[in-house]
Amino acid sequence: MIVLEGVKKSFGKKKILTGVNLKINEGSSLVIIGRSGTGKSVLIKCILALETYDEGTIHINKIENSNKNNKTFYDQFGMLFQGGALFDSIPIWENISFRLLRGNQKISRSDAKQLASEKLKLVGLNSDIIDLYPSELSGGMQKRVALARAIAGDPKVIFFDEPTTGLDPIMANVINRLIREIVVEMGVTAITITHDINSTRIIADDVAMLDSGKVQWKGEINHLDNSGNKMVDQFINGLATGPISNNY
């Protein structure tokens, strides 16, 4: 279980998170929705200890999150970055097996290549691209490779940062369904941030709405359309007027 209590984060005078309280149950898929610039990416970077937070606590399975003095901290996580963040200078198979070629989970290069091939199939790609470099792939294929990398070390928790941004609607749907399949089949805890309602409906078990630096509503996906929260109603219906501020 991941528990956030009173998490605050500012960049200079700009307050991004003003007291986030959130519980994410083990094995569930939580989607955090909200407008661009409301601190969704900052929030997951705080959970992953990629950003320090100013106040509050974040506990992962009752242990406060920190990459300091804990060499295995990141072994439990997989992360799909918004832009893929594939390493340009190494081929696809080394990208996918990166974690497994070094560090605590190290395996042989031949096993790593085999595993990369299996993970590629899992995300619907043919293994004949395994020796290509990221720049030789289309945006959609890069996203799938990044997804394969995120699941390669069999993590317990996977983060998806805007998984469908920049993709055409068909490819976006393919990625959404892949994420849902992976979450169900691997039984992992998944945290996705998006402002895409279609993605939310496919991926989520639970939904949290972030606005003004706080969680404004949290509930099951079945309750999204009748949440009783005006901010959620405005957001999911894309209404120009309502309680959500136009100021960032």
Add this chain to the structure above:
Amino acid sequence: MIFIRGIGKTTLHALSGIGRVFLFMANILANLLTRPFYFKELGHSLINIGYFSLPVVGLTTFFTGGALALQIFAGGARFNAEAVVPQIVAIGLVRELGPVLVGLMIAARVTSSIAAEIATMKVTEQLNALKTLSTNPIKYLVIPRVLAAIIVLPILVSIGNIIGIFGGYIVSTRALDFNWISYLQSTVSFLELSDITSSLIKASAFGGIASLMGCYFGIHSGQGARGVGEATRSSVEAAAIFILVANFALTGALF
């Protein structure tokens, strides 16, 4: 008053920048001797910084050696001391011009490349991706590059010194009518071991500075294309200035 405030602000900014560089160095040292070690990345960096810099180092030192021979001949002729060309070319290149010019060429070629590469990795979240894949960017990206430059620069400078002396030799024997045997004898007999060791010490220091600046500005770059551009420019400026300052300090210490 505004002028004095401006001086104070600039001074504080410069001092805090130097402080941050020293903290960065301390971070490198803290990670240097602990596992894991990335020998493959070290090998790549040795080839990138060393082998692929050979053409630019060779051309720079060859033409500098040739020009130095012409200048010393012209200057020496004013007090009938043309015969000192081989000795001055040798000592000028080995003690001073070889390490400094190679250091500056490495700053232009390698520092800029390291800064741009790491800054681009930061902008595209590849540095964060490294962390989430249980890999420390200091260990994986910085230490191999800094170590490789410290190791390979003395080799590059040695090769550059030989090529520079050869440039002086070609000009002196072809254009200035020096006897080739006496030119070589004068060069070899004049140089002392301390000349060569000071050259190699400077080379290692300049290699460390050049790669450190590339890594520092890359890791601390701003966002977007502008951030990458500024990181690259700042890294080359800082490397060139620190190399020249270190050259002065080391020359004083090793004189």
